Amino acid sequence: MAGMEFDEIADELYGLAPGEFVAARGERVSAAKAAGDRALAVAVGKLARPTVAAWLVNLLVRAEPEQVGELLDLGVVLRDVQAAGSGDELRRLSVRRHVLMAALTRRAADLAVAAGQQVSDDAGRALAGTLEAALADPGAALAVRAGRLTRALSYAGLGPVEAVSTAPATSEQAGLSGRRRQDRGQPTAATPTPSPKTASDTRRETGRGPRVRPAAADQAHERKLRTARDELVEAEQTLSAARQLAADRESTVTEARHDLADARHHVDELTAQLERARHAADAAHAAAENAERELAEATTAAREADLRRSAALTALARLREPTTPRTG
Secondary structure (H helix, E strand, O other): OOHHHHHHHHHHHOOOOHHHHHHHHHHHHHHHHHOOOHHHHHHHHOOOOOOHHHHHHHHHHHHOHHHHHHHHHHHHHHHHHHHHOOHHHHHHHHHHHHHHHHHHHHHHHHHHHHOOOOOOHHHHHHHHHHHHHHHHOHHHHHHHHHOOEOOOOOOOOOOOOOOOOEOOOOOOOOOOOOOOOOOOOOOOOOOOOOOOOOHHHHHHHHOOOOOOOOHHHHHHHHHHHHHHHHHHHHHHHHHHHHHHHHHHHHHHHHHHHHHHHHHHHHHHHHHHHHHHHHHHHHHHHHHHHHHHHHHHHHHHHHHHHHHHHHHHHHHHHHHHOOOOOOOO
C-alpha cells in the first residue's frame, strides 16, 4: 500500500464520531495486514480515538475550513498586535474574535446534532478552550488545522501549549519512511524534533578544537550513540502508544459515564411511569369496588321492588273478584 493510503485512512477515521472510530480503525488495520503492509497496519493501529471535544474540532475543520482558517489567521494578527501594544486595534480584533468563536461554537453544536452525537457541557467548554488555545499558540493552531486532534487543548496564558495531542500529520511521522502525504493546502500538526547534538557540534559551539582519538574508540562511540538513539526512539514510541491507549480508555470511560447517566435518567422516567400506573390502577380498583357495591344495592332494590309489585298485583286481583250476596 502507498503512504498516501495512511493519510487517507487517518483523515477518514478522524472524521468519524468517537463511537465509530475503534471499529473502523480495526477494519483498516485488518485490511492492511491482509494486503501484507505490516508497517501501515502498525501505524494505523496506533491512531488514538478522539474525545468528543477533539472530534468536534476535527469536524469543524472539515465542515468549515474557511471559517476555521479565518479564526486561526486572526490569532496571528492578534499576537502581532498584542506585541505592538496597539490598544484600539486590539479591541477591534477582540470583537471579531468573539464573533467568530460564537459562530464556530454554534456551528459545532449543529454539526453534532446532525451527526446524532450528544455533546455535554464539558465537551462544549473543551471545544471553546481548544479554539482559544489555537488563537494563542502557533503550534496549537497547526494541530487544529490538521484536523487530527485526539484530545482537547488548553492554554494557561504563559508559554506554548503543552502536550498537543494529535495523530501523525504525515506518513513519515507515522513511521512510514519514504512515503509522502499529498499536499492538501494544510500545514502539518507536529513540529519536527531537533536532531541530537553531536560531539563535533558541541566543540564548534564552545570554540574548542577537535580531539584526536583512535578510530576504534570513534567507532565504539558511534555504536553507543546509535544504540542510545534507537533506544530513545523506541522509548518515545512506547510512551506515545501508552498515551494513546490512555486517551482511548479515558474516552471510553467518558462515554460509559454518559451512557450510565442516560440509563439512570431512563430508569427514573420508567419509575415515574410505573408510579403513575400504580395510582391509576388503585383508582380503577376503587372505582370497580364502588361500581360493584352500587350494583349490589341496585339489585337488592330491584328485588324488593319486584316483591312489592307482586303483592300489589295480588291485592288488585282480589279486589276485582265479584262479591256474592249472602242469602238469609
